[in-house]
Amino acid sequence: MEFGPILRSLLRNKLGVLLIALQIAFTMTVTVNAVYIIDQRSERMARPSGLDEANIFHLSSVGYGNNFNESVVSTEDLALIKALPGVLDATVMNAIPVSGSGSSTGVGLEPDRPETSVQTAMYTADENVLNTLGLNLVAGRPFTSNDVRRGARDMDRTQSTAILTTALAERIFPGEGMQAIGRTIYNPGGGAIEIVGLVERLQTPWAESSFIEQSMIIPEVVNDGSTLYMVRTAPGERDRLMMEVEELLAAQGHERILRNNRSFEETRENSYRLDSVMATILYVVIGTLMFITAMGIVGLAVFSINRRRKQIGTRRALGATRPAILRYFLLENLLISGSGVVLGALLTLAFNMFLVQTFDMPRIDWFYAPVGMLVLIILGQLAALAPAAKASGIAPAMATRSV
């Protein structure tokens, strides 16, 4: 290997080498941090909501006439919906997970001490909520019809039951979350809430929330003018039933508007649209930077080879085989790329520290820098391959030509 002579030769031509090494370092810095951001966003988007997402849709009913009785209509509607073939279950809720809109409250172990409370999303629903959403009950029992209170919202001082997510239970009872069944917690108004069940997961309505896994379901159907139906269907029946349910409810002739007939998947996709767009933009930035860097490497290699055609011919005359010339230029590129990625690794960590301090982002995982180095080295070798192959094709007779 000609490591020593190549290194010494590069050190005598610092400027071009330095510029391309800096370009590689900059590309690595931006790429690694961008990939890290994309990974974080992708992880966020991939978090399970706890619902049977593929088979759930929702529909809102808003009454406007004087004769519209929300309580009666919603009971009738649910009966009609459940009677449709393909519908597994349906319920009335106050909010949709990860939709961006819902209610939150604080719950604690002592009444009238809101400063000690733990923040949680609060869903209200009837006794069919677990089956309708496809939630996994890991302890306790589901709601019964006796648990459910119906009417206007005024529950602060009222005794109630609740089903909590395990994350919320663990937060309220650290280390004893799974033993929370039967214990009592209190809402900010001092109302006692008996925990009757725990579900594995139910995300809050807010994808950005810092307490996204902390949710509580209260068995309550509130009549506040707008009814949100959640419907779970058999696999593959959702899209058909979305149309059928809307047509069926519309045909009842009530003085109301039916709106927001959407699948849960669509609602979730809308909530994460910003993440998705940002990931796409970052992919474009990464691709562009990679392309520009690769072109820079190609440009430097082509320039360097054209400048040294006679030298290459001389090396061939002195006994260099074609593979030896190929190796020479790939090794030369490896040294340039290598210095670039080492500098890039340092810049990557520095830039990440800046992001951590400025935007409160989590620290980058240790393996991103070495993987980034490897990718940039491979990119450099691939970019240099064609010019190096061309160089290896220079005839040894070039040594005796007057060029």
Next chain:
Amino acid sequence: MLKMTHISKVFRTDVVETHALRDFSLHVAEGEFVTVTGPSGCGKTTFLNIAGLLETASGGQYLLDGEDVSSLNDFQRARMRNQKIGFIFQSFNLMPDLNLFDNVDVPLRYRGVNAAERKVRVERALDAVGLLSRKKHLPAQLSGGQQQRVAIARALVGEPRFLLADEPTGNLDSNTAEGVMELLHEINNNGTTIIMVTHDVVLASRSARNIQILDGRIIDDRRAQPKAA
């Protein structure tokens, strides 16, 4: 050592066909010092390129050290150049970014010689041309004559049996050229076969054998009379 029989070389483009060598036959015995002269464009460099395995002939047979080189592939030709042939070029062809040691070291690296042996051989070759003390210098820090001496050291470091020199004094003043010629004669006296292409008829006349080429053919092959005892 070198035997060419009816060698021809034709360069073809879409519109023109150039016969650089025609029916070119030559036998050079081991230990000879042969100069090749002729006007520009007569085929001297083409002959040198074919003799040094830098180009292939269009026809005829070429035996180098008893081996028919016509059938060798590119890899084998590179190996044979490295092991049997030393080259000296008119413009020295040193690598400007490498110091003298690294320049002379180039053929040995391609031969796969280990570092310790390379060091011994490179320093011996540089010492032989009187430039060992300047082994860390760059070519640009030397005069033309010194650069050609480095090129000679590079040609000799692999201990080739056959040395090809393309106008080795063409870029040197007469005094420096004289020194280089003395060095080449010394190398020849040690048993290395040398073929030297030159424009300089005076230098050519001092060699034991001179070949004149015109239009790709040998028109004269003259050997000097041995001096009377």
